[in-house]
Amino acid sequence: MKAWQAYRLRLQRRRWRLRALRKRRELSVVADRTEKIRPADILVLTTLRNENARLPHFLDYYRGLGVGHFLVVDNGSTDGGAEYLAAQEDVSLWRTEASYKRARFGVDWLNWLARRHGHGHWCLTVDPDELLVYPFCDTRPLRALTDWLDASSIRSFGAMLLDLYPKGPIGAQPYARGDDPLDIACWFDPGNYSLSRNATYGNLWIQGGPRARSFFADDPERAPALNKIPLVKWDRRFAYVSSTHMLLPRGLNLVYDEWGGEKTCGMLLHTKFLDGFSDKAHEELQRRQHYAASAEYKAYAAALEAEPELWCRWSERYINWRQLEVLGLMSRGNWT
Amino acid sequence: MSFGVVILVHNALDRAAQVIRHWADAGCPVVVHVDRAVRRARFDRFRAELGDLSDRVLFCSRHRCEWGGWGIVAATQSGAELLLERFPGLGHVYLASGSCVPLRPVAELDAFLAGRPRTDFIESARVTQVPWTVGGLSEERFTLRFPFSWKRRRWLFDRYVALQRRLGVRRRLPAGFEPYMGSQWWCLSAATLRAILSDPQRPEIDRYFRRVWIPDESYFQSLARRWATHIESRSLTMCKFDFQGKPHLFYDDHLPLLRRSGCFVARKIWPRAQAIYDEMAAGGHPAGEAAPSPARIDRVFAEATERRVRGRSGLYMQSRLPNPGWENGFTAAPYGVLEGFAELHDGFTEWFARASGATVHGHIFAPERVEFADGATVWRGAMSDNAALRDHQGRRFLTNLIWNGRGARQVFQFGPRDSQRVSWDIAKDPNARIGVISGAWAVPLLRSGRPAARLCDLAARLQQVEADHLAALRSPHAKARIRVWTLAEFLEAPAEALALMLSDIAPGRAGAPPPPPAMVPLDGLGRFLQEMRNLGMHPYLTGDIPIEPPAPRRPAPRPYLVRPHA
Numbered sequence: 001m002k003a004w005q006a007y008r009l010r011l012q013r014r015r016w017r018l019r020a021l022r023k024r025r026e027l028s029v030v031a032d033r034t035e036k037i038r039p040a041d042i043l044v045l046t047t048l049r050n051e052n053a054r055l056p057h058f059l060d061y062y063r064g065l066g067v068g069h070f071l072v073v074d075n076g077s078t079d080g081g082a083e084y085l086a087a088q089e090d091v092s093l094w095r096t097e098a099s100y101k102r103a104r105f106g107v108d109w110l111n112w113l114a115r116r117h118g119h120g121h122w123c124l125t126v127d128p129d130e131l132l133v134y135p136f137c138d139t140r141p142l143r144a145l146t147d148w149l150d151a152s153s154i155r156s157f158g159a160m161l162l163d164l165y166p167k168g169p170i171g172a173q174p175y176a177r178g179d180d181p182l183d184i185a186c187w188f189d190p191g192n193y194s195l196s197r198n199a200t201y202g203n204l205w206i207q208g209g210p211r212a213r214s215f216f217a218d219d220p221e222r223a224p225a226l227n228k229i230p231l232v233k234w235d236r237r238f239a240y241v242s243s244t245h246m247l248l249p250r251g252l253n254l255v256y257d258e259w260g261g262e263k264t265c266g267m268l269l270h271t272k273f274l275d276g277f278s279d280k281a282h283e284e285l286q287r288r289q290h291y292a293a294s295a296e297y298k299a300y301a302a303a304l305e306a307e308p309e310l311w312c313r314w315s316e317r318y319i320n321w322r323q324l325e326v327l328g329l330m331s332r333g334n335w336t
Numbered sequence: 337m338s339f340g341v342v343i344l345v346h347n348a349l350d351r352a353a354q355v356i357r358h359w360a361d362a363g364c365p366v367v368v369h370v371d372r373a374v375r376r377a378r379f380d381r382f383r384a385e386l387g388d389l390s391d392r393v394l395f396c397s398r399h400r401c402e403w404g405g406w407g408i409v410a411a412t413q414s415g416a417e418l419l420l421e422r423f424p425g426l427g428h429v430y431l432a433s434g435s436c437v438p439l440r441p442v443a444e445l446d447a448f449l450a451g452r453p454r455t456d457f458i459e460s461a462r463v464t465q466v467p468w469t470v471g472g473l474s475e476e477r478f479t480l481r482f483p484f485s486w487k488r489r490r491w492l493f494d495r496y497v498a499l500q501r502r503l504g505v506r507r508r509l510p511a512g513f514e515p516y517m518g519s520q521w522w523c524l525s526a527a528t529l530r531a532i533l534s535d536p537q538r539p540e541i542d543r544y545f546r547r548v549w550i551p552d553e554s555y556f557q558s559l560a561r562r563w564a565t566h567i568e569s570r571s572l573t574m575c576k577f578d579f580q581g582k583p584h585l586f587y588d589d590h591l592p593l594l595r596r597s598g599c600f601v602a603r604k605i606w607p608r609a610q611a612i613y614d615e616m617a618a619g620g621h622p623a624g625e626a627a628p629s630p631a632r633i634d635r636v637f638a639e640a641t642e643r644r645v646r647g648r649s650g651l652y653m654q655s656r657l658p659n660p661g662w663e664n665g666f667t668a669a670p671y672g673v674l675e676g677f678a679e680l681h682d683g684f685t686e687w688f689a690r691a692s693g694a695t696v697h698g699h700i701f702a703p704e705r706v707e708f709a710d711g712a713t714v715w716r717g718a719m720s721d722n723a724a725l726r727d728h729q730g731r732r733f734l735t736n737l738i739w740n741g742r743g744a745r746q747v748f749q750f751g752p753r754d755s756q757r758v759s760w761d762i763a764k765d766p767n768a769r770i771g772v773i774s775g776a777w778a779v780p781l782l783r784s785g786r787p788a789a790r791l792c793d794l795a796a797r798l799q800q801v802e803a804d805h806l807a808a809l810r811s812p813h814a815k816a817r818i819r820v821w822t823l824a825e826f827l828e829a830p831a832e833a834l835a836l837m838l839s840d841i842a843p844g845r846a847g848a849p850p851p852p853p854a855m856v857p858l859d860g861l862g863r864f865l866q867e868m869r870n871l872g873m874h875p876y877l878t879g880d881i882p883i884e885p886p887a888p889r890r891p892a893p894r895p896y897l898v899r900p901h902a
Contacts, residue, residue, distance in 0.1 A: 139589040144606060148585060160654040191717020191740040194729035195657060204657060207728070213720045220728035227654060256655045260664045262647040265655035314718045328651045328739060334578045334644035336636060 009200075013248035016239040019104075020111035026098035027073060027109060031086040034069070034117050041068025042122045042142055045113055047106035048074060051128040052081030053276065056178040058128045059088065065132070066141035067124065071117060073109045075100050092117075100289040107240050118234035122146040125230050125244050126268065129181070132159055132230065133321045134266035135332040148335055149233070156247065157231040158255030159266035162329065163209045164188050164318060165273040165310035174275050181271035187315040189213065190327045193226065203227060203246040203253035210273075210310040215299040224296055228268055229255055264333030267324055273310060337363040338450045339428035339523070342415035343436075344408065346371035346401055348607040349382050352434030358616055360392045362442035365426070367419040369411040372398040394418055404486045408520070408552040409545060416529055427453055430523045436573055436603040437612060441620045445572075445600045448627075449523070456528050456564040459518030459571045460557040466517065473497070473549060478515045479506045482549040507547070510540050518557040521573035521603070524564075531563035532556065574599035574630045576637045579645050584637060588612060593636065595621045599628040650739055650767075652732060666765040667738040672747035672841035673762055673769065673816075675805075676776025676823070677834075680855055685709070685749070687853040692842035694745035700737065701730070701754035716740040723755075730757030738767070747841055752777050752801035763808040768816035770809065771837040774802060775823040775878025778865060779856065788867035796873050803877065822879025830855065 037043065044067050051058075059070065070091040074082045075098075085093045096109065103109050114123050124142075126132060134145050134157075149157060164185040166173055173184045193208035204227045212223035228244045232252060239248050246253050257263045281300040316327065324330045341359050343366060345352040352368075359366050368386075370379050379398075386393050396414040401407040416429055428449045438445070463475050473480075480500045484492040509515070524532075535541065541559070545551040560567060574597055576584040583604050586594060588611035594602055605612050615621060647656045650668025658664070672694065678684040689696040689709070698707025706721040708714075713721045717740030719733070720726075726733045738746055750762075762768045777798040781791045809818045817840055819833075826833050831852050838849055862883040865875050 136587070136589065140587050141608070143608065144585075144587055147606065151585070152580070152582065158654055189718035191736050192719045192725075193653070193736070194732040195652060195654070196729065197657065204654060206654060210718070212725060213718065213722075217720060217722040218724050220725050256657050257644075257647065258657065258659045258662065260647050260658045260662045261645045261656065262643050262651075262653075263655040312714045312718055314714055314716050328648065328653055331643065331647075331653070331655050332640070333655065334640040336584060336640040 023108035024112040026096045027094040030093040044070045045125045050079045052079040053177045054128045115236045119236045123234040131269040155233045156252040159268045161226040167311040171275045185271045186318045190316045201246045202250045262331035264335045340365040340426045341430045345434035351607045360389045365423045367415040369415045372400040406546045409555045437605045456524045458522035460516040477549040481547040516557040519571040520552045528564045532559045573601040579641045667767045670767045676773030678749045679776045679779045681853040691849040694747045697748040700748045752798040763814040766815045769840040770818045772820045773826045782864045792873040824879030
């Protein structure tokens with residue numbers, strides 16, 4: 001890497017960190033239990049809006065993996081989710097009515113919280129509709145993974161976003177609060193992903209899956225990015241650049257091997273396509289708070305008029321992480 | 337009990353206490369060394385916890401144990417000296433760490449050692465003859481000096497090594513001394529250990545080893561060669577190393593594997609692997625008199641290294657995107673590419689599928705849409721037939737198709753009308769079996785019924801594209817198995833060409849192939865091509881097609897085979 005480019009990235013990182021510092025003023029404390037965080041705790045960071053129905057399962061899922069504390073930014077929920085979160089003993093909650101878009105889709109807020117509370121912890125930054133799976137997640141807690149990453153001097157762990165969808169029209173099967181969303185949205189695309197390298201940041205750019213196939217078939221360049229690096233041994237000097245797709249310093253983005261081998265990686269099961277998605281798509285389209293002028297939601301809204309079905313005859317039904325590994329979507333690497 | 341244990345502890349003290357208690361309860365005398373990095377208060381508490389076992393559990397003087405440094409050897413020496421002094425009747429001394437867990441009943445280990453009184457179990461190999469070392473330092477461990485910590489002062493470590501190499505500095509080994517290397521964890525007979533500790537040359541040797549890198553893997557290993565009477569060069573402690581030379585951790589789900597290995601002691605155990613510690617506390621898994629055979633579970637760990645270092649051929653995914661040339665196979669499996677055959681025969685893909693048993697696609701790179709086998713609009717892996725999606729990354733489309741189609745031989749049609757993104761990739765791919773009938777694009781033009789004058793530009797374009805593609809196939813970089821016929825050559829002996837392609841793509845297929853498919857009518861082809869020539873567009877890739885209907889057949893010319901370059 002040229003010194004000039006390194007210098008520019010350093011400036012950019014500084015800029016994102018300053019911005020996070022400025023944006024912290026938008027957050028007001030609802031419940032601050034951060035003094036309960038123990039030195040070795042794994043933290044979950046999330047920003048959300050009107051996700052009450054998903055919250056009980058979301059919290060239980062990550063508690064089950066051994067997460068110690070949740071740091072949540074509530075961006076103006078009106079569905080009672082905030083009250084529910086504020087009552088949880090392992091949740092610290094901040095509230096803001098400020099613009100999601102102008103906080104760079106929540107990244108500034110979470111960069112701040114990670115910087116303030118995450119230094120030295122393994123921090124998992126996920127949305128409420130994302131469930132992390134990693135090799136051996138059925139037999140080993142998340143702590144086993146982070147201990148191994150520590151022992152291997154690995155600071156960041158990649159997990160591609162895998163879109164799951166139900167069979168039949170989206171929303172045909174009702175989702176009740178507390179249910180496992182995987183009971184309904186349990187199908188995925190096993191092998192239609194494209195990937196390339198981002199020359200500036202060094203991360204991969206992965207596209208494909210049902211969203212590219214159904215909503216962006218004629219404009220694949222604009223299909224959503226699926227590469228994510230959600231689990232990072234946080235240092236206060238780090239900063240997410242764009243969602244959890246990439247970070248600075250850019251060495252953290254090298255979660256793939258360039259010499260033929262496979263690195264250990266996980267998968268984020270994305271259960272966005274549930275009952276209620278259609279309403280959400282319309283609402284988000286009105287709010288215009290999403291990436292690229294909400295292009296993604298425009299495409300959804302247009303397609304959803306026709307009650308689309310994402311399921312096709314070659315969809316796979318999700319079973320476990322071993323299935324994902326056999327299909328070549330994730331890998332144990334040399335963790336065994 | 338005929339043996340004692342020296343235990344080195346540096347973290348996870350609760351688990352270490354559990355293991356120490358286990359050894360002591362079974363009747364073994366234990367000497368514990370606690371790293372000096374552990375705080376005094378914590379050490380005192382730890383010592384107090386084991387206070388009820390003070391007749392069998394002793395604590396030796398503490399050293400600072402840093403990975404790669406001398407401290408670990410010093411700690412081992414202190415521990416062994418104390419143990420031999422206080423328990424002079426021991427037959428063997430077992431060196432273990434706080435994260436080494438006995439898997440079998442201690443009595444079985446005792447019986448095993450009692451039956452081999454003069455044997456020293458220590459892995460000890462000549463430095464020059466094993467590929468174990470990581471980071472390029474094998475013999476240099478013994479000939480350079482390493483005053484800086486590898487973990488904390490890597491930069492200085494590396495610079496100092498580079499400097500010594502540049503200056504050509506070499507340390508002299510103590511007289512009569514040959515270095516050996518092996519696992520840090522050994523079980524020596526008391527006689528050998530005593531001899532090592534009272535070696536007349538010891539002050540000199542200790543001084544020398546203080547500046548050797550990772551001396552704990554070579555100090556006892558080398559000196560045992562000097563004093564032992566019978567060395568079994570293996571460790572009784574099972575330890576598996578990954579490709580970076582770091583020990584694999586064992587978790588609860590490894591328990592069946594650990595039992596199968598029949599090993600007495602395993603390391604490293606993840607401190608939170610409750611089931612493994614429970615098994616130990618329950619007395620271990622009895623295996624009678626069976627000798628340990630860690631090789632039984634080697635495969636699991638060899639696979640892990642293979643996966644991490646070489647990966648799965650033809651797979652491109654979130655944690656594997658090889659640089660050009662490092663793919664270890666561009667695609668996952670052999671596949672066939674047929675160019676021009678479908679243009680010349682009716683129902684060719686169906687016939688070829690029947691004859692070869694393969695999955696035969698149409699033109700998957702056609703400009704309109706992907707022609708998957710059987711006209712499917714979505715194919716395996718949920719691949720869409722949308723041409724824009726495919727062209728977003730044509731190479732990934734091809735590698736995905738072959739990856740998703742593992743299990744059945746994949747064949748597809750290709751031609752100059754198609755997107756040419758993968759032209760070079762298939763030429764360079766040893767998995768590709770390519771058969772080309774050059775100039776076959778003229779046939780659909782002829783059959784379109786349009787006058788030659790209006791097809792000249794199109795024909796010229798197709799010919800140019802095909803010529804570029806053939807240049808790729810004939811370049812020295814081409815590694816595919818490639819056969820090229822001109823249209824004229826093919827028409828002389830179509831059945832032979834088909835048979836060759838069948839045997840390339842589906843070798844060893846039993847039985848005679850079904851009768852060749854019907855060729856499309858080619859009446860007027862010669863005249864059609866001549867008209868193009870008359871208009872100034874020379875279709876040279878078709879070969880020499882006679883203007884008049886062909887004469888009776890001559891013997892077929894041999895097709896030429898472009899051999900892959902070695």
